[in-house]
Amino acid sequence: MNDLVQLASLAPLLALAGAIINGLFGRSLRGNAPGVIASLAVAAGFVLSLIAFLGVRAGGAVRVRFGDFLVAGDLNIGLGFHFDQLSVLMMLIITGVGLLIHIYSIGYMQGDDGFSRYFAQLNLFVAAMLVLVMADSFPLMFVGWEGVGVCSFLLIGFWYKDLKNASAGRKAFIVNRVGDFGFLLAMFLTFKAFGTLDIQAVNAAAPSFAYGAAILTGIGLLYLLAAAGKSAQLPLHTWLPDAMAGPTPVSALIHAATMVTAGVYLIARTGGIFANAPSAAATVVWVAVLTALMAAIVAIGQTDIKKILAWSTISQVGFMVAAVGAGAYWAGIFHVLTHAFFKALLFLGAGSVIHALGGEQDVRKMGGLGRKMRVTGTTSLIATLAIAGVPFLSGYFSKDAILGALLTSSPLGNYGGQILFALLMVTAGITAFYMFRWYYLVFAGEPRSSAEYERAHESPAVMTVPLGILAVGSVLIGYVGLPAFLAPNAIQEWLAPVMAHVDFDHLNTSAEWMLLLGSVLVAAVGLGLGYWVYVIGSGELAKRIGNTPLANASRGAFGIDRLYRGLFTEPGEGLAEGVASLDRDVVDRGLTGVSGAVPLLGRLLVLLQSGYVRAYAFAMVLGVLALAVVAALIGVLA
Amino acid sequence: MVQTEYYVALSAILFALGGIGVLTRRSAIMLFLSIELMLNAANLAIIAYARQWSAVGAQHALDGQAAAFIVLAIAAAEVAVGLGILVAIFRNRVSTDVDELSEVRL
Numbered sequence: 076m077n078d079l080v081q082l083a084s085l086a087p088l089l090a091l092a093g094a095i096i097n098g099l100f101g102r103s104l105r106g107n108a109p110g111v112i113a114s115l116a117v118a119a120g121f122v123l124s125l126i127a128f129l130g131v132r133a134g135g136a137v138r139v140r141f142g143d144f145l146v147a148g149d150l151n152i153g154l155g156f157h158f159d160q161l162s163v164l165m166m167l168i169i170t171g172v173g174l175l176i177h178i179y180s181i182g183y184m185q186g187d188d189g190f191s192r193y194f195a196q197l198n199l200f201v202a203a204m205l206v207l208v209m210a211d212s213f214p215l216m217f218v219g220w221e222g223v224g225v226c227s228f229l230l231i232g233f234w235y236k237d238l239k240n241a242s243a244g245r246k247a248f249i250v251n252r253v254g255d256f257g258f259l260l261a262m263f264l265t266f267k268a269f270g271t272l273d274i275q276a277v278n279a280a281a282p283s284f285a286y287g288a289a290i291l292t293g294i295g296l297l298y299l300l301a302a303a304g305k306s307a308q309l310p311l312h313t314w315l316p317d318a319m320a321g322p323t324p325v326s327a328l329i330h331a332a333t334m335v336t337a338g339v340y341l342i343a344r345t346g347g348i349f350a351n352a353p354s355a356a357a358t359v360v361w362v363a364v365l366t367a368l369m370a371a372i373v374a375i376g377q378t379d380i381k382k383i384l385a386w387s388t389i390s391q392v393g394f395m396v397a398a399v400g401a402g403a404y405w406a407g408i409f410h411v412l413t414h415a416f417f418k419a420l421l422f423l424g425a426g427s428v429i430h431a432l433g434g435e436q437d438v439r440k441m442g443g444l445g446r447k448m449r450v451t452g453t454t455s456l457i458a459t460l461a462i463a464g465v466p467f468l469s470g471y472f473s474k475d476a477i478l479g480a481l482l483t484s485s486p487l488g489n490y491g492g493q494i495l496f497a498l499l500m501v502t503a504g505i506t507a508f509y510m511f512r513w514y515y516l517v518f519a520g521e522p523r524s525s526a527e528y529e530r531a532h533e534s535p536a537v538m539t540v541p542l543g544i545l546a547v548g549s550v551l552i553g554y555v556g557l558p559a560f561l562a563p564n565a566i567q568e569w570l571a572p573v574m575a576h577v578d579f580d581h582l583n584t585s586a587e588w589m590l591l592l593g594s595v596l597v598a599a600v601g602l603g604l605g606y607w608v609y610v611i612g613s614g615e616l617a618k619r620i621g622n623t624p625l626a627n628a629s630r631g632a633f634g635i636d637r638l639y640r641g642l643f644t645e646p647g648e649g650l651a652e653g654v655a656s657l658d659r660d661v662v663d664r665g666l667t668g669v670s671g672a673v674p675l676l677g678r679l680l681v682l683l684q685s686g687y688v689r690a691y692a693f694a695m696v697l698g699v700l701a702l703a704v705v706a707a708l709i710g711v712l713a
Numbered sequence: 714m715v716q717t718e719y720y721v722a723l724s725a726i727l728f729a730l731g732g733i734g735v736l737t738r739r740s741a742i743m744l745f746l747s748i749e750l751m752l753n754a755a756n757l758a759i760i761a762y763a764r765q766w767s768a769v770g771a772q773h774a775l776d777g778q779a780a781a782f783i784v785l786a787i788a789a790a791e792v793a794v795g796l797g798i799l800v801a802i803f804r805n806r807v808s809t810d811v812d813e814l815s816e817v818r819l
Contacts, residue, residue: 688811
């Protein structure tokens with residue numbers, strides 16, 4: 076079985092092979108061939124991940140070492156993969172959801188000029204993401220980390236001929252660089268403190284430091300910066316809404332299901348550090364909860380069908396980061412799993428709508444589309460209910476686990492755990508509200524634009540079948556993590572052997588029930604408010620609320636983007652303009668002056684060339700006379 | 714024996730006459746004649762010195778005479794080429810006025 080698990084090392088290579096084939100020869104492939112090749116590569120990766128999953132279940136974690144990666148002095152980094160409960164679960168999410176999105180993309184990207192380029196980049200992304208989760212050392216993880224960043228940049232700017240898309244890609248890349256900077260510094264500090272960059276060794280050695288040691292806190296905060304960049308948390312969240320410029324399946328795969336959860340994975344993976352650095356862990360939770368709340372409020376004010384989902388993703392990733400910060404690593408990964416299903420489904424549903432309306436993304440022009448697009452509408456409703464936290468759907472269980480973790484985490488108790496719990500509870504309610512708004516404005520009610528409504532049609536089967544599968548997953552996947560006091564919690568038990576230990580207060584059964592009912596109540600209040608504002612109030616109420624300061628802040632995303640424009644972008648542009656004008660006005664003008672002076676001098680010398688032979692002869696005579704005088708003088712002086 | 718100074722003085726006078734001719738005449742033919750005069754003025758000086766050297770029995774006394782022959786040969790070649798050009802110019806513009814030959818200037 077061990078050997079079979081090692082076989083899963085081929086998964087990223089297969090995806091890479093798919094990327095190379097599509098990248099080099101894709102243009103000469105006909106029809107859907109690029110999409111089929113890419114999907115097959117990911118499907119093979121899924122099978123290998125499944126084998127690895129079964130192998131790890133039977134025989135525990137497996138480590139494969141291929142050789143040396145970097146060797147310099149004391150630094151010795153191996154090139155190897157680590158298959159344990161956490162990494163195989165992530166591999167299953169990446170290849171499983173990835174496969175569905177690849178298949179969906181065949182329909183969505185049909186007829187696009189960059190069809191093969193799209194699949195090459197998507198496959199490259201899968202390869203990089205797999206390396207990220209399978210890596211056994213921080214530097215190799217960083218390779219995957221940067222790889223997904225590059226693919227994200229390429230795919231956001233996929234339709235690069237529109238300058239807006241290209242600059243959105245650039246923005247994502249630049250903002251992510253800030254996080255990558257944190258990752259690098261964290262690695263340097265880790266090596267200084269631990270003398271190794273092997274993830275398992277670091278986790279094992281972390282408890283040997285004093286509890287709450289400054290060095291661990293420092294490393295933890297730097298990894299938080301890295302996670303904030305990749306997972307779009309405050310203050311580095313601004314790139315994700317703009318990232319919606321990419322094709323919608325890309326938003327589903329990279330900016331909802333997988334890449335943005337890399338930060339959650341990073342913190343879970345380095346749990347040994349965070350479990351021993353409570354103040355760093357508490358900072359993680361505060362950042363995450365504030366992000367979740369802020370993004371949920373902003374999501375209410377958006378009018379772009381994808382931007383609502385983008386802010387929702389920021390908010391939901393905030394939930395996950397809060398969970399791993401609180402030490403409930405399993406709950407964070409559980410929410411990664413459920414979110415991968417329902418958020419991918421929401422994005423693919425949105426993509427189906429955009430596809431049907433020929434590119435229209437403004438929810439104010441939609442409405443009533445559920446009647447025309449039965450499958451898309453129904454599956455989107457399921458996903459909406461799942462993310463809103465309606466009982467017995469997946470999102471309910473994972474969100475409840477996170478809320479419970481915030482309430483009961485022992486280390487967090489000293490850092491305002493109760494307040495964090497309350498804030499996140501409110502966020503859960505807002506989530507239900509804005510998702511109701513999203514669903515209602517797009518699929519329910521009366522059509523607001525008859526032209527768009529007439530145009531709408533259901534998408535082809537290649538797109539609706541993945542929707543269906545994801546919808547089934549959105550309903551059922553939550554049952555792997557039932558509340559532990561009611562039923563065996565499969566995912567908690569599965570992840571327990573590889574996760575750092577953090578103490579949790581024990582809640583009695585009635586408190587557990589209160590918590591469960593509380594989150595039902597919050598979801599009901601959110602959905603009810605949505606119903607009241609949009610169905611009963613039929614828009615009039617929404618208009619009146621729309622003028623409050625909070626609503627304006629929501630529409631403007633709290634002005635953070637504008638703040639960054641003023642703080643960084645505009646001074647940067649000013650500096651660039653200054654350097655450019657230095658080049659233009661000093662260097663260039665100087666050179667132009669020199670090159671202009673030469674012909675001027677030439678024109679002056681031209682005057683000597685009269686064209687009269689006798690003038691030349693006279694000049695010659697004068698010259699000879701001068702020479703003779705000089706010679707005579709030299710003779711006299713000598 | 715006539716003293717060398719007289720030859721050299723005559724040579725200088727002939728050279729100056731030739732030079733003035735070059736500077737003042739506009740006809741190409743006259744220019745050629747003036748140049749010939751200058752060349753032969755130089756020859757005269759060379760030969761005068763050669764004679765002086767041979768009178769005292771110097772070893773390379775005949776070098777000056779050899780140089781004079783080379784000057785004659787070169788002058789002949791120059792005149793041959795120059796007159797050829799002159800004939801061509803005359804055929805084109807029925808004039809040998811060198812002041813009219815100034816089209817090449819900017």
